[in-house]
Amino acid sequence: MTRVNATTASSAAKRAAPVFLTALLAMVLAGCSTSNQTAQAPAEIAPAQTTKKVASVSLAPVAAPGSVSNKMGKMLETAAKEKKIPVKGDGADYTVRGYLVASPESEGTKVSYIWDVTDKSGKRAHRFSGEEMVEKRVSGDPWAAVDDKAMRKIAATTADRLRQWLPKKEVPATQVATTGSVNATSTTGQPNQERSQLASAQSPSSEILVVVPKVTGAPGDGNSALPAAMRRELQSRGLKLVQSKKPNAYTVRGTVELGEAESGKQPITIRWLVLGPDGKPLKNAVVQRNKIQEGSLDGSWGRVADIAAGEAAKAVAKILPDPTS
Incomplete structure (x- = not known):
């Protein structure tokens, strides 16, 4: 379950920091192409073909206890690939960094999370967040109550919201002349920023x-x-x-x-x-x-x-x- 409250959001403990969180919007990118013709005779130009590609991401280590961080990282990578999100190492368009905390509540254990998406320059382009409630509650470390089912649900929700936001790059293909001599140049639109x-x-x-x-x-x-x-x-x-x-x-x-x-x-x-x-x-x-x-x-x-x-x-x-x- 997800709860949103901007004016009554959380403070938290070192090991347990509940927080009220919200989501943001999706953005779409556009591209354009131009051509310069240098033939003496008129040339027929085949319409430029364009391909839309979803921006790629790299996944930074999740800020959570060691075992939780490793498990969430693997689950998120799997969920992202299921959503057709290109996951890369170096050279990705955006980097995704997550922060997870667990805390005991009267009705169970709550996992609060925030995901920051930064561009290649390191500037934050997007942030989204949420909460997942687990019915089980234990004494001591609250992470002991968080099972794989809850972790997979967080990963799936995160991948879905990330896919909704990620821009699509429209890349114009090089124009091809069917007759005559043609020089074609193209420019690709640059991504709009958050x-x-x-x-x-x-x-x-x-x-x-x-x-x-x-x-x-x-x-x-x-x-x-x-x-x-x-x-x-x-x-x-x-x-x-x-x-x-x-x-x-x-x-x-x-x-x-x-x-x-x-x-x-x-x-x-x-x-x-x-x-x-x-x-x-x-x-x-x-x-x-x-x-x-x-x-x-x-x-x-x-x-x-x-x-x-x-x-x-x-x-x-x-x-x-x-x-x-």
Whole structure:
């Protein structure tokens, strides 16, 4: 089952980080061809033939415990090939990187996942995510409750959503003259990029300046790890991050609150408030609530910060002005 909630997304433990996730859209590429004719006599040109090819991918190691990472990598490769997705090593059009976490829930064990797709330059072109619930629950390592059936379902769902998004390349074939002498040249359309990559194309006049100061109230390194992750997320959406407050800059301020632990579980709330250049809130805060294992975030937040900030940034970006408008 998949649950979506941009404003109440998750924080998580080192070993267990549930997160509320969403999906994105598919993009299609187009190509074009031109020809230059140099014959003295008119020549008949056979219509150019085009071939559409799905963009290729390489699969990076999955961020999960060792045995889980290896198994998911193999299952995803199999599922991708079943969906006719070209899987390559070097030279692929895109690289797919996954992050999986498992956590105990009252109704079983939840596996949360995020997949980032980056282009050849390393820029993120797409992100999609989801959750899979397993009825079984065990004490100790929650991954012990996750069986191969659930893993294959995640791999199949991932391959399906990846196939829906992957662009198709339309490659014009070389034109052939049936009579006369012809020189033909062709150009192939270049892939359109995801909206998150438009930052480099923004003109100075359309730049939206944003400052993300340190978060307050977080345990461990959360006060610095969370804002750093939020900055990366907003920058990938075309917003310009600045180090200090500017007269025309917006502020995204985060706070973390930990509740009283009960039976080893501790409630955690992360709030992100978006302030306009005048210092006034634009809308209500983006709030994320969850329960974590007591003390699990007292050290490094690691990828938990990336997951939490990644989900919150979707709602924060909707509050901020659109940098493409």
